[in-house]
Amino acid sequence: MILQKFPTYAQYASSDLAGIYTQEKLSGALHLQATMMLSTVFVNDGKGHFTSQALPMLAQIAPINAIIPMDVDGDNHVDLVCAGNNWGAEVETARYDAGTGTVLRGDGKGGFAPMPISRTGFFAWGNVKDLALVRTGADKDPLIVVANNNDAVQAFGTKKPNAGLARMNP
Numbered sequence: 001m002i003l004q005k006f007p008t009y010a011q012y013a014s015s016d017l018a019g020i021y022t023q024e025k026l027s028g029a030l031h032l033q034a035t036m037m038l039s040t041v042f043v044n045d046g047k048g049h050f051t052s053q054a055l056p057m058l059a060q061i062a063p064i065n066a067i068i069p070m071d072v073d074g075d076n077h078v079d080l081v082c083a084g085n086n087w088g089a090e091v092e093t094a095r096y097d098a099g100t101g102t103v104l105r106g107d108g109k110g111g112f113a114p115m116p117i118s119r120t121g122f123f124a125w126g127n128v129k130d131l132a133l134v135r136t137g138a139d140k141d142p143l144i145v146v147a148n149n150n151d152a153v154q155a156f157g158t159k160k161p162n163a164g165l166a167r168m169n170p
Contacts, residue, residue, distance in 0.1 A: 039059050039064045041067075064099070065130065066128065068132075070133060072165065079112075081165075084099045085097050085128055101146070102122070122165045124154060128148055144157075
């Protein structure tokens with residue numbers, strides 16, 4: 001119905017909700033209001049108090065479906081390995097596919113900054129639904145497994161400290 005009513009993205013983008021659904025359908029719909037649309041972490045101060053901290057803008061470009069907290073760069077601060085996307089969005093919206101996965105370097109005070117892909121090697125562009133941290137080998141080296149919906153899994157292992165992540169063969 002949407003594609004027949006709006007053959008171009010421009011026509012759809014310039015329409016209001018009543019133009020898309022009709023006022024009659026909207027009056028019978030459940031109305032909810034979102035007050036915050038940011039991916040956020042909650043930092044525990046160790047005394048039972050949590051402070052919300054929005055993730056950097058690079059982490060806001062696509063849904064985040066999974067986060068692994070770990071020290072990626074060897075500085076003894078928790079970093080965040082994040083990935084997501086949503087390729088199964090409703091017909092009224094295009095799929096959310098701008099995410100490539102990101103590693104956010106923690107400063108030890110609750111702040112996080114994106115690390116470049118060239119440093120981390122972490123590139124998880126698929127329809128990522130989950131991440132898992134698996135310890136492998138005699139040294140229990142960390143391996144990040146990326147679960148892509150209806151696609152092959154990816155695996156990323158760590159290099160030596162301060163070198164970031166390196167792509168492993170799935």
